Amino acid sequence: MRLTLRVWRQRNADTPGAMVTYDIDDISEDMSFLEMLDTLNEKLILRGEEPVAFDHDCREGICGACGVVINGDAHGPERTTTCQLHMRHFDDGDTVDVEPWRAGAFPVVKDLVVDRSAFDRIIGAGGYISVPTGAAPEAHATPVPKADADFAFEHAECIGCGACVAACPNGSAMLFTSAKVNHLNVLPQGAPERETRVLDMVSAMDEEGFGGCTLTGECATACPKGIPLPSIAAMNKEWLRATRKASRR
């Protein structure tokens, strides 16, 4: 396959970037999108040019490290992560635009790499359960209804890649935050911090400068893990419940 790539190149956070065009051939349709970028980088290195910086880690779709906007779609045309996107979804001779996640809260570090530590700070505000140290408890000691377990698992699938923010026209982190809140709030282990979790995580999300939700649904369409849009309504419900309870104290 031959492709014309237009890749966002930006030296660092302080320098303005631009789309740079590269022609690339010898692309196998069995390559992943990241392997295609590796091929480009090998050529660039041989030519003595700076390789394109991009984030990646597990390359099996579970870590959430990779992610670029391909032809305007976060993670590209398929509902998967960039590392699991194969070149067979493109045609010979295509022009492919590759851009970093765009959001005020995700500043570009270099080329296609953005700083997603805002997500870490949202998690730090309550995306955990406080458990005293000790041996792991017996799993069956705390019964969880099947429906709740399924609901929790559906949301626990979030890998924090940031595609929801990248796809949202408002750069909103509502889908990410709602996945994390719902995952823990429905479980008995998460119950003691149910109210503080949602209040603190939503307020951390706002402090990071993410936009608000206008329910365009772009996030859920882009999510490689299929976190559903009603997840946001479920978090809103938790937030309103917690706000009512907190105001009565």
Added chain:
Amino acid sequence: MALATRTDRRPSLTRSLWGSTVGKKTVMAVSGLIMLMYLVAHMLGNLKIFFGSGEFNAYAHWLRTMGEPLLHYEWALWGVRVVLLAAVVLHGVAAYQLSRRDIAARPSKYAHKRRRTSYATRTMRWGGIILALFIAWHLLDLTTLTVNENAQPGRPYENVVATFSTWYGNAVYLVAMLAVGLHVRHGFWSAAQTLGVGNARRDRILKATANGLALALTAGFVSVPVAVMTGVVG
């Protein structure tokens, strides 16, 4: 290990609502639903125009004597106006502040543009501005009668006919009513999500209700200028 005891106090209900994006959306949802309920009543009331001048003008007069003798003349009407004004102001200010924030949260655009959201979703902001301008014109036209061609107090039937006998009266009204339909279509469903009523099971019924409301409102409101234009009302 003991958990830290929280000693800080949570802010008041008002502050937590207005201080959070989720809370501000709640304000927008509630104020939007108040205006929506009013719109449904307003649209149904408008349909009385098909029963003739006498009945329509008598209905308009009753709106002023509503609640009498417990309430004074026009008190109930002014009560409704105050609630609506509060709803419009809260809805507009929250929308303005949230929009500013949303635009700031996406400072650089993608080079590869593409559109996927529905037309109703994309036009919420412009639609809202159009509706705000329409409300101002509509009040000047049929409440204060400032710009009305007929401008007879107490004779709303004749004033309405005068408005819809002008091309600009019809044009402004038709555009605004289409905007209302689009705004309600995304707004009603969104309000349900914001208030936490939405879930996967109820999604179809909520979307159907939103579409039904949008269609009924637009059709009901538009029927009046169409009736004047075609001579059914006049």
